[in-house]
Amino acid sequence: MPPAAETVPDRGEGARTAKPDEHDDAKPDDANPEGAGAHRPGRAGRELARLRHSARLRAASGAAFLSCLVLCLGGALAGSHPFGPTTRNIVDHGQQYLPFHAYWRSLLLGDADGDLFLNWSSGFGSNFLGDYGTYLSSPFDLMVVLFPADRIELALYVITAAKITAAGGAMAALLLTLRRGPWPVAAVLGAAYALCGWTLNYGATVPMWLDGLLAFPLLCLVGEWARAGRRPVLGPLVVAVAWYANFYTAYMATVGAAVVLLVRLLTADGAGRRRLAGLLRAARAVLVGIGLAAPLVVVIFLATRVADPTPEVAFTAVAWTEVFARLLPATASVASPALFIGTPALALALTLPFNGAVAPRVRAAWTAAVCLVALSMQWEPTHLLWHAGASPNGIPYRQTFVLCGLLLMAAWLSIAQGLPRAPALLAAGALLAAMTYAARGSAVVDRWTYPAFAAALTLAVLAAAAVLLARLLARRCTGRLAVGARALPAAAVTLLVLAQAGETAVTAGRIEEQQLGKVAWAPRLGPWHEDMARATAREDAWPRHRTDPGEVPGGNDVLLVGGQGADYYSSLTSDTYSRTLSALGFGFYAKGRHPVGLDHPVTDALFSIGTRMRSRPSAPARTDEPPEATITTTRSAVPPLVTVRPDVRLSASGVRFGDSAFANQELLLGTQVYATPAGLRRTDGSGSVTTLTASCPAGARLWFWAPAFKGTAALAGRPPVDFAGGLPSVQGPMRSLGTVPASGSVRIEVRAAEGTPALPRQPVGCLVQEKLDSALRRLTVTGATAVRTTGHTLTAEVPAGSTGTAVIAVPRISGWSCAAGDAPHAPAQRYLGLLAVPLDGETTTVSCAFRPPGLRLGGALGALALLCLAAIGFRHRFLRRTTRVHPQCTSGSSDGN
Template sequence: MGTLAVEPATHSSPPPGPDRPAPRRSARLYGPLLAFLIASGAFCASWAARGTFPFGTTGRAVNDQANQYVPFHRALWDLVHGRAAGDLLFTWRGGFGQQFLSDYHTYLGNPFSWLAVLVPRAHVDLAVFAITPVTTGAAAALMTVYLGMLRPGPWWQRGVLGAVYGLCGWALSDASYIPMWLWGLVALPLLGIAVEWCLQERRWPGVALLVALAWFGNFYTAMMATMAAGVLLAVRLILLDLTRAQRLRAVWRAATATATGILLTLPLLLPAFLSSAAAQPTGAAAFDPVRIEVFLTGMLPGTHLWGGRPRLYVASLGLILAGAFLLNKAVARRTRLVWAAAALLVLVSFQFPPTQYVWHGLAVPNGNPYRETFVFSGMLVVIAWLSLAHRPRPAHLALSAALLVAAAFALRRTDDFGGATWPAVLGGGAVSLLALVLLALGEKRRVLVPLAAVLMIGVVLAESTAAAVNADARRARERWAKPVATSSESITNHFEAVRSVDGWPAYRTDPGTPHTSYNDAAALRAEGPQYYSSYLPARTYQALEPLGYGWTNSGRTLFGADNPVLDAIFSIGARAEPGPEKNSWQARTFPAPPLVTVRSGPYASPNPPASVYARQEQLLGATVYQVPPVTRGGTATLQTYATRCLPGSEAFWYSPRLYGTLTSGGTARPLEDRTTGVVRLGEVPASGTVDVTVKTRTRGATAGEHPIGCLDRAELARTVARLTTTGATHVTTTGHTIEATLPDGATGTAVLAMTDIPGWRCSTPVKNFHGLVSLDIPPTTKHLSCTFTPQGLTPGLTAAALALLALTSVTVAGLRHRRRP
């Protein structure tokens, strides 16, 4: 194994050796610990300043934090504590049964997510919030270690700049409430350390494990961090004084270790990729870069722009040091040019669609299109450290600070400019400059160094706290990001009501409405249709949407519907609903067929095929609705509908294209187009007349030809009794398997109350029954069973086993080589 040639002292630093002993282990921990405390402390201080939970009564959960991350972490708690209906591969709690492995990899991959299983279930949301300061603190600590590998220097200075990275604009504004994305902040310095090991021709197994750790946490941001690591490797290969053979060996080690590390994650990565391919597609638009002035404004500290804007900034201290880097003649000219060129190329790549698609894995981002900006912030901090480690001159620092102020002045009229930006630029910039000048003077007057240290730590902590407060406050003004509570008396009572009627797997329990989150089935330990995930299969959406279930997010979010026919189809035998007192909930049970029913022959609904009621009947296998023609009147914004039904029947309404208010029988109900689903109107009066008025803001749309269906409850009861009698006598579910015992002489088709998603393998070939799983019943068959295996799991495990074998072989060979005399 060759030795690593290094640059002169002005370029980089050699690793510890016989002539340069490594620092004491305890001393090596000081810098990372300081970085961790500053980064995590700034987040906690910002929450306390805003009075948000757990430092106040204001809700903490933002958008998907309430709708996905807290519910999925509660599902993880249930899984670990043996309370889950399912296992790591599959869950029955949501979407009438869905894969769980891809959800785990995407939403729960951050290793700190396991903090949630260490607390009582009632406090899982608090553990989810704690993931943010803990992860950003870990990222800051690892960046401190990486900076020390690039260039030695005082531990506290590296710790401060490590915290500057952990508190970059991307972390404060974009990913502060997204546990799995925050792992990308950790992945970048992790892979930077791996790059240095490759250059030193050391620890190939360690490099592979660091890559695997980055990709296990979250493949999306790990992919971005891996590409950034490629840039870091290229820069170091250019700057270090290496032979051609040494460069080739470094590239070979990096490539093979990266491939091995990624292959180790393939049991999670491949199923997630295939689940994404089978998921309901989104309506993501093509990348449209923001205007150049908006883009540049995103580099100013403390700025939080609306919508999908790039948050590129770091604290003023980092910006001033990075600006002085190009002027610092203590750094070799080649080093300055190469690092500056690399950072500039990365920055420019964010504005061009082809390179943006590469950063995002050749996909159009659904949401903020600038999700990779932490990469630039990381490079900015590296440049700032190289500048600080080479003792920049006060004049150069002052010029850099002046340029920062000038840039803020030039961009002051950009949309949404303001908030914490001027205080950060003027106040934070002035204190940062003062601290750096004192540090420079401290070379001759050592008494000034502690003062400089206090100022540097204080300004980063204060400025980042203010920026986080500003980001939270401005984001909360957007309707989609208004923080909500994830713990309350109502939520606790809702959970207890659901548990009081638990009957799984004899029947399902629907958590009811109003919902607490889009994943109430997972959050409240129920088995209803409520499910929100990027992996919601297109087949599930295609099966449930035509039946009258509400949906949103391009079909990746499903809601429940209080409809007796749908309850019968999907074996829902209990439902929670608000009680008479404030924050109270109650639950009721009712007869429901088993999860596996038997259909003896074909059935065709006599009602109009295009109506939601006929589609429900096709699945139920019985005629239970009257779907009469309606008479429409009124105006475009105040529409009236009238029809006649059998007195005593129960009227329902379905209008997925109308948004507004529905009034019938003196009762007003909100209509939110496709989100609402089927609506219960009530009992048809003795006159048989059903009148509906819709005040709508949806111009040009109507309720369609068959919005009203009238349910014969007696006929439905007879149908439920028949399906119960002829259906499975016993059903068991264990993890990702369902087994059913059929009555003697059962013939025809067994219909399982779960959607026909990719991955089901059954005791007889699977057939699609209007979107549900069904099986032909062979003669004399008494037992049926189905097992779910995520697509890609088997080849993923095979590839991971081969990668593990390679990793083990190299490790053993290395140990044997070291033991040779």
């Protein structure tokens, strides 16, 4: 942009031709306590600082508004909620973030069974503080209480939009801190960052990652403050909020901010001691900030160590043609980096290496930083560094937002002092054409990719032409033509906005449409969920017994509709919990991190599920209609949550689960309830058909268990039952095939989806109801007479004289402590994956309490960091007072801070 478009005084374009702006990059606007203009005396310096602050505010506001507007426009083009009927609940958005926000709202309003430490609803009792820190700890997530319970989807969309909007504003403010320039262009580039391909393809449906998108420019600002010796207290607080909101992407943002800081230090004027001091101040801010967030970060870290492990992933770099393709609009993939920032912004970034108006060392440093970060994403050791040492399952390029931010900083540094000269524009155009041509055969290229690219490039060329024409008229014309030339920069900005906004809106809409066709989705919340929530609330009898709502669309059912069940999907799902349920015949998704409920009378008894809700969908699920279903309620007599097992002595217990889910259920129940199928025989027929024959007691319930099997199984004369196993990702649950006929003869036809059916050694169990009823009566009579729970504690009264072991139907995850009677609490013992407390015949009460592991250590680190922050603040205040009393000390105060 020419100087006419600037909003603050600057050296003008003439200075560019005389000497490259070598020193401008070394002096940020915040270079000293009074702003960039503080070296100027009196009113002039204060006025200049005010103008620059006003420019930042305008740029941030403009970027925020443009980001929100384009995001909504993209949703409208896709017809997705809340601008259309189509669901946005793809993969984890519908299975994790939406349910967790629904539960978070209930907890904040006092309607949940648990508290911030423990979630009694999911997973039969799970570590909620870890889940809170993973999914819900962003300050933006508190907005969920502003919406009614039946508008959770709208609440989550508003939270998502607010994070994206804030990220755009923060980047625009950062750009004007890095270098002075026209605020409208900074606003456009800030919006381009907020709506980069990473946001549209990943972040918009994984809202917790958006906190990292916002954290990156904020942490870069912390680096600028550290360079200048300013805001020593605010800096660590910003770091703390970033790590508290989402430590995972905050880690990536911190690495990216470190890259930016190193580039700024390398390109700055001044002595090496001054640079080192700035680096040390930045390191101090990061360490103190992380320490302040430690009470939550340590809890999450320890929870990940006991989480169900996912299979190791070997990183494979994607072809560079795919990387180039992801720079183009309307491309979507989870296997390659989503680098789209808009064609005009990309073209400007590509001009930096060739822009002679920028100092050579600045060009070289920023170009090297962008290239090295891009290369680091393709090399396994640095790929692991970006992801804290563990290659992630699913999306491998989660750090892409950092590279998008660096590209936009490069674009800003090249345009801030005016449109680059023709040689730089032509060189960038040639480079852009080469990358676009190389990407032509990529599978991610959409039918809208090249039309959108061409339209945006055309508008960008027209914008550049308007600037060049204004420059020409300003030099050669006077009078009316010169006055008219002043309108051309505004026209150029308008064309730039249209190019960026239009291309981004089309990209957002196309990505949403493509995702629905490529990945798993869940329908929008609707009458099914609302009816189930009301029915569950009517039946809820916790903690007398559990009420399981069964399956509703989306997963994490109890978080959406209430009750207490097995369904639970989290990155922190305990390995103990997952293995226990798998051994008992439950199924799972997501490689074990999403156990799902099992509709079975034995497991209902084991986990005290006294009321079970079942749903019959009215129609197949659709992407554009809320689901409906008919709901039925079944009540059963089950033992209490705490049962007494006189025959179990924990000190001598060496029992372990075996390889049969039927035997494991009996082991935990304490009695035999299945009749072993006599003469079980397997006959493999032609194709993928296998026949199982056996004899069972007449009237027994026939159950089929084959966790790795995918296909159908049918008892003779009964309709087939579907099984969808596929280890290691999916484990099929145990399912009933019907009742054994009066003859006692069992014939099961098993049809595999492909190949020979994968069946365990004992795939069939015949449940004898009389035996189960007898076991339930015994456990009920000897079980707890009363059970009480609070947010994270459980107390039970057991019959006088009880001996053996009290078995509590709660998974023994890390953090539980228990005691019998008045004895002090000690780490809880376990019996086959559940909480267990030894009884001596004298005590009549059992109590347990949950404290998330790492809370004490994190609290201690947080307290230490708070003391350090107080000391830093006290020292800064002391130095400021000293400076006022002894002005001659001013020159040393900056480095001292």
